[in-house]
Amino acid sequence: xxxxxxxxxxxxxxxxxxxxxxxxxxxxxxxxxxxxxxxxxxxxxxxxxxxxxxxxxxxxxxxxxxxxxxxxxxxxxxxxxxxxxxxxxxxxxxxxxxxxxxxxxxxxxxxxxxxxxxxxxxxxxxxxxxxxxxxxxxxxxxxxxxxxxxxxxxxxxxxxxxxxxxxxxxxxxxxxxxxxxxxxxxxxxxxxxxxxxxxxxxxxxxxxxxxxxxxxxxxxxxxxxxxxxxxxxxxxxxxxxxxxxxxxxxxx
Numbered sequence: 001x002x003x004x005x006x007x008x009x010x011x012x013x014x015x016x017x018x019x020x021x022x023x024x025x026x027x028x029x030x031x032x033x034x035x036x037x038x039x040x041x042x043x044x045x046x047x048x049x050x051x052x053x054x055x056x057x058x059x060x061x062x063x064x065x066x067x068x069x070x071x072x073x074x075x076x077x078x079x080x081x082x083x084x085x086x087x088x089x090x091x092x093x094x095x096x097x098x099x100x101x102x103x104x105x106x107x108x109x110x111x112x113x114x115x116x117x118x119x120x121x122x123x124x125x126x127x128x129x130x131x132x133x134x135x136x137x138x139x140x141x142x143x144x145x146x147x148x149x150x151x152x153x154x155x156x157x158x159x160x161x162x163x164x165x166x167x168x169x170x171x172x173x174x175x176x177x178x179x180x181x182x183x184x185x186x187x188x189x190x191x192x193x194x195x196x197x198x199x200x201x202x203x204x205x206x207x208x209x210x211x212x213x214x215x216x217x218x219x220x221x222x223x224x225x226x227x228x229x230x231x232x233x234x235x236x237x238x239x240x241x242x243x244x245x246x247x248x249x250x251x252x
Contacts, residue, residue: 024051024185032193037129037243044121052087052118087111087118096124099135103127130246143248152199153238155192158231186217188227196237203232 026046033039086092089111096106108123126132133143144156191212203211211234215223 024048026185026187028189030191030193033129033195033243035195035241035243038127039125039129039132041124041126041132042122043124044119046117046119047087048117049113050116087120092120092122102131102135104132104135128244130244130248133246133248138248141248143246145243145246147238147245148235149238151238152235153196153241153243155194155234155236156231157192159228186215186223188215189213190232192232192234194234194236195241195243196239198234198236200235201233203234209236 024047027043028045029041029043031039031041086095089109092109092111093106096104104124104126106122106124108121110119110121112119124132129145130143132138133141140159142156142158144154146154148154189212191210193210195209197208198206198211201211203213205212205214211232213230213232215227217223220226
């Protein structure tokens with residue numbers, strides 16, 4: 001399995017994103033944080049039922065291979081592949097219950113089915129932004145928050161950059177023919193809401209305290225490449241903010 005594709009899926013979760021390697025998934029994510037580093041993460045995702053069954057089979061195979069290779073299954077409280085592949089409310093609540101001690105709490109979960117699709121909407125609160133972003137379901141992503149001066153912070157998020165020659169080029173007819181069926185329907189919308197006014201961002205859409213990015217494979221055949229290469233950057237007013245700086249790049 002191409003490691004770059006797996007990394008791209010995990011970025012979705014950060015946006016929270018998440019460990020999926022096929023398309024036909026819709027994700028809307030909003031990460032809001034306050035001046036003290038606490039905040040709320042709202043994420044909704046949807047996938048056709050048949051894709052969920054395929055993904056569950058892939059996850060099972062992955063777990064069996066890991067167990068065979070190490071002699072024991074991993075004991076992580078939440079594996080990278082757990083989200084957004086959880087569509088059962090009980091399973092979702094159980095996963096988040098395991099990390100409540102880290103100041104992360106699932107406050108709302110709604111699941112429903114419509115027209116052959118399964119939908120999930122989550123609201124998660126957290127005490128520290130860094131703690132949330134260090135959870136296993138963000139493996140494969142990098143994040144940083146740095147104070148530039150007394151008046152501004154810089155927040156960045158990205159997939160851990162693969163080697164350039166590993167990035168699938170959809171302009172290549174052979175690559176496009178093989179990958180398009182898997183990523184058709186992939187649509188990701190990611191928003192970051194900052195505690196201070198935004199001074200600079202490379203997002204396509206923004207207002208005073210919100211920056212948003214979109215990757216829609218059906219609208220843009222290069223969306224997968226952009227997802228693998230884009231670095232989301234937001235510089236915002238730090239007045240009154242006391243958020244611990246962090247650089248989450250190790251072991252990614």
